[in-house]
Amino acid sequence: MQNIAVIGTGVIGNGWIARFLAQGYDVVAFDPAEGAEQRTRKAVSHAWTSLEQKGLVEGASQDRLQFMPSIEEAVAHADFIQENVPEREALKKSVLEEIDQHAKPEAIIGSSTSGIIPSTLQAGLQHPERFIVAHPFNPVFLLPLVEVVGGKATKESVIEKACLFFERVSMKPLVIHKEIDGHVADRLMEALWREALHLVNDGVATTEEVDTAIIYGAGLRWAQMGPFLTFHLAGGEQGMRHMLEQFGPALKLPWTKLEAPELTDELKERVIEGCERYAGDESVADLERKRNEFLVKLLDLVEEYWPESRSLVNK
Numbered sequence: 001m002q003n004i005a006v007i008g009t010g011v012i013g014n015g016w017i018a019r020f021l022a023q024g025y026d027v028v029a030f031d032p033a034e035g036a037e038q039r040t041r042k043a044v045s046h047a048w049t050s051l052e053q054k055g056l057v058e059g060a061s062q063d064r065l066q067f068m069p070s071i072e073e074a075v076a077h078a079d080f081i082q083e084n085v086p087e088r089e090a091l092k093k094s095v096l097e098e099i100d101q102h103a104k105p106e107a108i109i110g111s112s113t114s115g116i117i118p119s120t121l122q123a124g125l126q127h128p129e130r131f132i133v134a135h136p137f138n139p140v141f142l143l144p145l146v147e148v149v150g151g152k153a154t155k156e157s158v159i160e161k162a163c164l165f166f167e168r169v170s171m172k173p174l175v176i177h178k179e180i181d182g183h184v185a186d187r188l189m190e191a192l193w194r195e196a197l198h199l200v201n202d203g204v205a206t207t208e209e210v211d212t213a214i215i216y217g218a219g220l221r222w223a224q225m226g227p228f229l230t231f232h233l234a235g236g237e238q239g240m241r242h243m244l245e246q247f248g249p250a251l252k253l254p255w256t257k258l259e260a261p262e263l264t265d266e267l268k269e270r271v272i273e274g275c276e277r278y279a280g281d282e283s284v285a286d287l288e289r290k291r292n293e294f295l296v297k298l299l300d301l302v303e304e305y306w307p308e309s310r311s312l313v314n315k
Contacts, residue, residue, distance in 0.1 A: 001079035001080045001108075001165050002025060002026065002079060003025075003026050003028070003077050003078050003079050003080075004020045004025050004026065004027045004028070004078060004079070004080050004081075004082070005027070005028045005029070005030070005074045005075045005078035005080070005081040005082070006020070006027060006028075006029045006030075006081075006082050006084065007029075007030050007031075007071060007074060007075070007081065007082070007083045007084065007085065007095060007099060008030075008031055008083060008084035008085040008086075008095075008112075009029055009030075009031040009033075009036050009037075009039070009040045009084070010031075010084060010086075011043075011138060012084045012112050012136065012138065012140055013029070013031070013040075013082070013084035013112075014039070014040050014043040014044065014047075015043075015047070015136065015138060015139050015140025015141045016082050016084065016112070016136065016140050016141075017029060017040060017043075017044055017065060018043070018044045018047040018048070018051060018140070018141035019051075019140055019141040019169055019170075019171075020169060021044065021060060021061065021062055021064055021065060022048075022051040022054075022056050022057070022060050022141065023057050023060065023168070023169040023170065024056075024057040024058065024059040024060045024064075025064070025169070026064045026066075027064060027065045027066070028065075028066050028067075028068055028073075028074050028075075028077075028078065029065065029066070029067050029068070029074065030067065030068050030069075030070065030071050030073075030074035031067075036067075037067040040065070040067075041062070041065070044062055044065065045062065046285075046288075046289075047139070047141045047292070048062060049292075050141070050142060050292040050293065050295070050296050051141060051142075053293075053296045054142065054296050054299070071095070071098050071099060071102060072098075072102040075099050075102050075103045075107070076102060076103075076104075077104070078103060078104070078107055079104070079106075079107055079108070080107065080108050080110065080162075080165060081099055081103055081107055081108070081109045081110065082110045082111075082112065082134060083095060083096055083099060083109065083110065083111045083112065084111075084112040087113060087114065087115060087116070089116055089120065089121075092111065092113060092116065092121060093120075093121060093123075093124060096109065096111065096121055096122075096125060096131070097124055097125060100125040100126050100127055100131075101126065105127065105130075106130075107130065108130050108132065108158055108161065108162055108165075109125075109130055109131045109132070110131075110132050110133070110134030110162065111131070111132075111133050111134065111135075112133075112134065112135055112136060113133055113135065114135055114182065114183070114186050115181055115182050115183075115186070116133075116181075117133075117149070117151070117179040117180070117181060118131060118132060118133045118149050118150060118151030118154065118179060119151035119152045119153070119179060120151075121133070121151070122151045122152075122153055122154065128151065128153035128154070129153050129154060129155045129158065130154075130155070130158050131151060131153075131154060131158075132148055132149065132150050132151075132154055132158060132159060132162055133147065133148070133149040133150075133151075133183070134146055134147075134148055134162065134166070135147040135149070135183055135185075135186075136171075137185065139288075139291075139292065139295070142292060142295045142296065142299065143295070144170060144171045144172040144299070145171070145172050145174060145185065146166050146171045146172070146173050146174070147173075147174050147176055147183045147184060147185060148162055148163055148166070148173045148174065148175050148176065149175075149176040149179060149183060151179065159175060163175065191258075192214075194257070194258070194259070194260040194261075195256055195257065196210045197260060197261050197263075197267065197271070198257045198261050200267070200270055200271060200274070201261045201267050201270070206274050207270075207271055207274030207275055207278060208274060208277070208278040211278065218230075223298060223301075223302060224302065224305055224306070228240070231243050234247075
């Protein structure tokens, strides 16, 4: 697969475009919004500094991006098509049906949806067997994880082909074998987000204190090991076996609150003011630049301890 089409060029769509260009692909894009092309080229230019630090493949160029005036023209020659329109089911289905109508029969269609299951989105497509959810994480041009989920009509060979393609663009495809709302990573993040909102709402911690707890505690460990391997180490020489015996009963203690708090105006203002105070004089663009520089260095460290050979495909 060499020719890529990206439909919808918001934050996620632009992230995909920057990653594909950095990996030496030709990208054709479409977005009906006024000024979309200018915003995309600006976003790609901003991302390019980090991508150069990470390492561009031979032939990578921002000039290999082309915008088209319609979906039909954008997908006509594409081998892989990534849809990234807003998270509204009716809109996504309409756009996907138009993509499906005009794409080559052998082209794979992926959707960046974070919450809609693929069987719902592929219903109504002429060729539902070639549709997958390909859910990335922001910033897409740096973070390697992509959750790959097939629907009831998706062919296994399409999932396998898509995963090989994602590996070629330096991503870590994680195949989700059971359709669930929110997939896997977002459900985990949502659980932490709910608890963080409770802590702020109840006056236990400020937004800055919650972030500090993650940055200098769990977050440092999670960058290398997930929750299971982290707790495996917490069990000493016997690992998870001892950990569950020793600390398992504590899981029944009412430490956490599974339901999200009501998002009142007071809570929203507390969160907004806390974030703005924490950011200080730094703009969102400044913070994004610092984040990207940090991620480039962190990804190199992660790869040092978890080499590329540790593929997630077919595991």
